[in-house]
Amino acid sequence: MEQRLLTNKKEFKAKGFILQWEWLLVALIVAMFVMNSNLSEYFFQYDNLRDATMGFLDKAFIVLPMVFIIMMGDIDISVGSIIALSSVVMGDLYAHGVPMPLAMIICLAVGTLCGWINGMLIVRYKELSAVIVTLATMTIYRGIAYILLKDQSVGKFPSWFKFLGWDYVGTLPFILIVFAVFAIAFGLLLHKTPFGRRVYAIGNNPTAARFSGVRVDRIKVIVFTLAGLMSAVTALFLTSRMGSTRPNIATGYELEVIAMVVLGGVSTAGGKGRMIGAILAVFLIGFLRYGLGLVNVSAQMLLIILGGLLIVSVAIPQLKSRFAIKRKA
Numbered sequence: 263m264e265q266r267l268l269t270n271k272k273e274f275k276a277k278g279f280i281l282q283w284e285w286l287l288v289a290l291i292v293a294m295f296v297m298n299s300n301l302s303e304y305f306f307q308y309d310n311l312r313d314a315t316m317g318f319l320d321k322a323f324i325v326l327p328m329v330f331i332i333m334m335g336d337i338d339i340s341v342g343s344i345i346a347l348s349s350v351v352m353g354d355l356y357a358h359g360v361p362m363p364l365a366m367i368i369c370l371a372v373g374t375l376c377g378w379i380n381g382m383l384i385v386r387y388k389e390l391s392a393v394i395v396t397l398a399t400m401t402i403y404r405g406i407a408y409i410l411l412k413d414q415s416v417g418k419f420p421s422w423f424k425f426l427g428w429d430y431v432g433t434l435p436f437i438l439i440v441f442a443v444f445a446i447a448f449g450l451l452l453h454k455t456p457f458g459r460r461v462y463a464i465g466n467n468p469t470a471a472r473f474s475g476v477r478v479d480r481i482k483v484i485v486f487t488l489a490g491l492m493s494a495v496t497a498l499f500l501t502s503r504m505g506s507t508r509p510n511i512a513t514g515y516e517l518e519v520i521a522m523v524v525l526g527g528v529s530t531a532g533g534k535g536r537m538i539g540a541i542l543a544v545f546l547i548g549f550l551r552y553g554l555g556l557v558n559v560s561a562q563m564l565l566i567i568l569g570g571l572l573i574v575s576v577a578i579p580q581l582k583s584r585f586a587i588k589r590k591a
Contacts (some may be wrong), residue, residue: 265347276442283527286578287542290571291394294468294546298553305553312435316427318548319437322541324519325446325526329540332523333452334464335532336392338486341519343403344493345500345512348373353416353507360421370494376403377490381483400516407509417506427503437499444492450538461485465532521568522547524577538585 276344299306331338352369356362375500376399403551429436452458463471464478472478496515501507526543528535547568 269401270421281567283578284536284539284542285548287526287539291542291546291549294553296515296549298549298556301553305400305556311549311552312433312438312539314549314552315438316435316503318544318588319435319441320427320503321494321515321519321522322441322544322548323444323496323499324489324515325522325540325544326444327539328519328523329394329448329494329526329528329535329537330452330461330485331489332520332528332530333532334397334537335468335530336384336482337520338380338396338489339393339516339520340376340396340400340403341489341493341496342512342515343400343407344373344376344490345515346405346509347376348382348494348497349507349511350410350416350500350509353419354410356419357410357416362423366498369497370491373494373497374487374491377487378483382489384486385479385482394551404509411507411509413509415506415508419501419505423502424505425502427455427501428448438478440499440579445537445541449541452537457481457484462533465529465534467533518547521572525571527575 266334295306304310324345328338328341343538348369351372352365355365357366361369380396380399383399384390384392387395425436427437431439452461460471460476460481463476468478479580496512500511504511522543523535524530525547526535526540528540550567551564554567
């Protein structure tokens with residue numbers, strides 16, 4: 263009798279490996295480095311590149327859970343407001359005599375609570391899309407921040423607090439080390455655990471996932487709660503880097519974070535994408551912004567370039583799928 267060997271390992275195909283979206287991002291990063299090196303002699307220097315990460319990695323913490331959210335076919339546009347509220351609460355508490363370490367813990371708790379509220383509203387009121395729910399909470403959280411501080415700012419934090427945003431461990435920025443730890447943790451969670459496989463299943467077909475025994479509502483609440491927690495982590499680093507806080511900080515962060523995730527190859531339809539792509543997109547956009555800033559390119563031009571990259575990132579998969587259909591026909 264012929265024996266058959268069953269395996270869940272996919273056969274390696276060189277063509278498929280080379281044509282992965284992440285390799286296009288690597289090529290774009292190389293091209294961006296070459297372009298910026300020609301535009302400015304100061305760009306391709308280790309100290310400058312290392313220090314540039316301090317300016318954009320605070321947003322990167324939110325990118326990690328946003329991959330999960332968009333992977334499920336949802337979206338969260340309240341993260342910028344959660345950052346503002348968490349930071350303002352921390353600053354206001356410190357200004358009223360609360361010890362800074364305790365204020366930082368409360369900052370993390372506030373962000374986590376805001377994310378949990380988002381998740382509970384989304385699973386409780388299924389007739390409302392995630393974009394509507396988080397649009398509402400975005401306004402509410404930012405409004406509470408303005409109620410607490412109005413148009414004022416809070417600063418004069420302890421001198422040791424600046425370590426989060428500006429100091430080094432050895433020769434590496436502290437924020438870069440912390441981000442690397444979180445990136446590895448979230449990457450393993452998405453790609454190497456049953457939780458991550460269930461996130462993919464929800465993104466591909468939430469109804470089928472539910473009938474397959476996946477606790478869809480519970481996973482959504484967990485993911486949105488993680489987004490709130492990581493927004494609070496961003497609040498800590500951003501406040502440390504700025505040296506003060508006010509209600510209008512992190513305005514527009516949500517759009518840039520979503521852009522990084524989509525550019526990283528995560529499908530807005532859900533169920534497709536990888537963490538490494540989003541991480542590469544973080545460094546692509548971050549170093550692009552830094553390089554163009556060295557030659558005084560306006561922020562509006564950067565927005566045009568970013569918009570063009572997003573159009574390409576959406577168009578290429580569509581063209582590939584149409585080409586595949588025509589070949590089969």
